[in-house]
Structures are given as structure tokens and as C-alpha cells.
Amino acid sequence: MTASKKLIVVIPTYDEAENVGRMTEAIFALNVPGLNLLIVDDLSPDGTGRIAEELATKHPGQMHVMHREGPRGLGFAYKAGFRWALEQDADYVVQMDCDFSHSPKYIPQFLAYIEDYDVVVGSRYVQGGKTDEVWGVGRWLLSWWANSIYTRLILGVKTMDTTAGFKCWRRETLAGIDLNRIRSQGYVFQVEMAYVTERLGYRVLEIPIYFPDRQVGESKMTMKVKIDAALRVWEVLRRHRHLHPSDRLTA
Ligand SMILES: Nc1nc2c(ncn2[C@@H]2O[C@H](COP(=O)(O)OP(=O)(O)OP(=O)(O)O)[C@@H](O)[C@H]2O)c(=O)[nH]1
Numbered sequence: 642m643t644a645s646k647k648l649i650v651v652i653p654t655y656d657e658a659e660n661v662g663r664m665t666e667a668i669f670a671l672n673v674p675g676l677n678l679l680i681v682d683d684l685s686p687d688g689t690g691r692i693a694e695e696l697a698t699k700h701p702g703q704m705h706v707m708h709r710e711g712p713r714g715l716g717f718a719y720k721a722g723f724r725w726a727l728e729q730d731a732d733y734v735v736q737m738d739c740d741f742s743h744s745p746k747y748i749p750q751f752l753a754y755i756e757d758y759d760v761v762v763g764s765r766y767v768q769g770g771k772t773d774e775v776w777g778v779g780r781w782l783l784s785w786w787a788n789s790i791y792t793r794l795i796l797g798v799k800t801m802d803t804t805a806g807f808k809c810w811r812r813e814t815l816a817g818i819d820l821n822r823i824r825s826q827g828y829v830f831q832v833e834m835a836y837v838t839e840r841l842g843y844r845v846l847e848i849p850i851y852f853p854d855r856q857v858g859e860s861k862m863t864m865k866v867k868i869d870a871a872l873r874v875w876e877v878l879r880r881h882r883h884l885h886p887s888d889r890l891t892a
């Protein structure tokens with residue numbers, strides 16, 4: 642990334658009071674020129690939004706907090722955050738979780754590769770990628786199968802980590818995808834974005850990351866959520882199977 646470019650890191654939060662401070666400092670400690678941070682909080686009951694506001698006063702002009710009202714959801718939060726980033730004239734947008742499963746240390750690598758691709762994806766399931774050591778073989782196999790086999794074969798995509806949530810977008814890619822097309826929440830939001838990206842013919846690069854489990858804060862992940870996500874992949878297929886590169890939204 643050249644010095645004159647603007648990067649906005651978008652982090653959605655829901656009950657991340659224990660992580661948001663450490664994550665903010667880790668992001669700014671990268672000292673990436675032109676880096677801005679947007680926290681998109683869905684009125685977290687644990688006060689994450691208020692803590693983020695306090696942090697923003699320490700990084701004037703570089704950190705913004707959005708407080709969403711109405712129904713909460715990862716998809717709603719990301720769409721609002723991406724739209725804001727585009728309005729702020731970001732050249733590049735990074736999306737990531739607040740719980741340190743996505744290490745900020747990969748951001749400079751993303752920025753090096755984004756010069757030649759339309760989106761760079763931090764992937765657990767390409768060579769060199771890795772999940773937390775505490776995962777047993779069964780958990781790893783189920784996740785690998787769901788991402789790299791089940792979802793990938795239904796949608797016919799090349800992406801191996803179809804639910805990856807750590808990505809660096811070029812602004813043209815996010816604009817061309819047309820966020821109005823994207824309807825899903827949770828894991829399926831990532832799947833739908835990945836599918837539309839490939840249907841529209843954008844150049845995707847997956848780079849390996851190590852994905853540790855969240856250390857603090859509560860997990861909202863249940864088997865019901867996983868099964869629901871698996872079934873919704875079919876909806877994503879039906880909704881977007883007819884898309885072609887000529888359907889990119891042009892300004
Ligand atoms: N704004 C907003 N953020 C959310 C919502 N749900 C989850 N998040 C955030 O999205 C990111 C990913 O969510 P996680 O809870 O880590 O999901 P996960 O990694 O599948 O599951 P665990 O790490 O096991 O909890 C985190 O930064 C969350 O705080 C939501 O409804 N609204």
C-alpha cells in the first residue's frame with residue numbers, strides 16, 4: 642500500500658468489553674500509514690460501545706464508533722460499516738473479529754498482496770493455515786469439510802475457507818459487489834460475500850493464517866447456528882447463481 646492510500650479496518654463488536662481495548666491498541670501499534678479504525682457496535686449490553694468511545698478520544702480523527710440500533714447481526718453491522726468506509730473514501734477495507742482469532746499482524750501482509758488482487762482472504766484451509774491446537778481431529782475435520790468441501794462444492798467456488806471473516810477488500814470490489822444484494826447474517830454473510838465475489842469474477846487470494854480460539858469473552862457459537870448456516874448455503878446459491886462479471890455495479 643502506498644503512503645497516500647487510506648485504509649479503514651472495520652470491526653463489528655457484540656459484548657467484547659474485555660477485547661476491544663487490547664484490539665484497538667494492537668491495531669494502532671502496527672503504525673500503518675493511513676490506517677483508520679471503525680468499531681461497529683450493536684448496543685452491547687456489556688458496555689463495549691462506551692469503552693470504544695473512550696478509546697476513540699485517544700485516537701482523534703483515526704478511530705470512529707458506530708452504534709447500531711434495531712435488530713443486531715453480523716451482516717447488518719458489516720454492511721453498515723462497509724458503506725460508511727466507502728463514503729469516507731477508503732481505498733482499502735479490512736474486516737476482522739475483535740476476539741484475537743484474527744491477529745492484526747497479518748494486516749501488513751494483506752496490504753502487500755492487495756496491490757495485485759481484488760480481495761485478500763486470511764484462510765485456515767490453505768497450505769500453512771492452522772486452527773487452534775486445542776481443536777481435536779473431529780472438530781477440525783467437521784470445520785474443514787463444512788468449509789472446503791460442502792460449501793465449496795455446492796457453490797462451485799475456489800475459495801477454501803468459505804466462512805473466513807478476515808479479509809482485505811479493494812474499494813472497487815466492495816462497491817462492485819453491491820451490498821444491497823447481500824442478505825445473510827452470521828457465518829452465511831461471509832459465504833454470501835465469497836460467492837458473489839467469485840460469481841462477479843473478482844481476483845481472490847487466500848493467504849494462510851493461524852486461527853486461535855477466542856481467549857476471553859463469551860462464545861455465541863452453537864451447533865444449531867452451524868446447522869442453520871449449512872442449510873442457508875442453498876439459499877445463497879439460488880439467490881446468486883445467475884450473476885456474471887457484467888453484473889458488477891459500476892459507479
Ligand atoms: N456488531 C455486531 N457484532 C457481532 C455480532 N455478533 C458477533 N459479532 C462480532 O463479530 C465478531 C465474530 O463473532 P464471534 O462471536 O467471535 O464468532 P465466532 O468466532 O464464530 O465464535 P466464538 O469466537 O466462538 O465466539 C466478533 O468481533 C463479535 O463481537 C452482532 O450481532 N453485531
Ligand SMILES: [Mg+2]
Pocket residue numbers: 738740742855
Ligand atoms: Mg470468534
